[in-house]
Amino acid sequence: MSMRLLAYLAIAEALSFVCLLAAMVFKYGFDAPAGVATLGPIHGALFLAYVALALVVRQQRGWGVMQTAGVLAAAVVPIAGYVVGQRLLREESVEA
Numbered sequence: 001m002s003m004r005l006l007a008y009l010a011i012a013e014a015l016s017f018v019c020l021l022a023a024m025v026f027k028y029g030f031d032a033p034a035g036v037a038t039l040g041p042i043h044g045a046l047f048l049a050y051v052a053l054a055l056v057v058r059q060q061r062g063w064g065v066m067q068t069a070g071v072l073a074a075a076v077v078p079i080a081g082y083v084v085g086q087r088l089l090r091e092e093s094v095e096a
Contacts, residue, residue: 002060006053007088010074013050015079016043023077050075 020043022036051072060070074080 002053002057003088003092006057006087007092009046009050010071010081010088011042012090013046013075014079014085016046016079017078019043047075050081053058089092 016039020023020036020039023039026032027036054068054071054075057063058071063071074084
């Protein structure tokens, strides 16, 4: 259950990151800061939840340092969280 939740959270975090980057374009390019004010806290909460759940899943699954570092690094690279989420979902479906 936790791995599936982490996968969906990774995808949501990646989507919120891309939306936040788009909002920053509007903030600095068109002087419209409302998007950043709204999406910033949402992305921040998703990011913190993703990191916390990744550490829980690490304990449950016995991930090594490299796998854990890769999953955590995906949170700071736009779109990488989507890739991680898809891989986790595929891995879980193979196990089932």
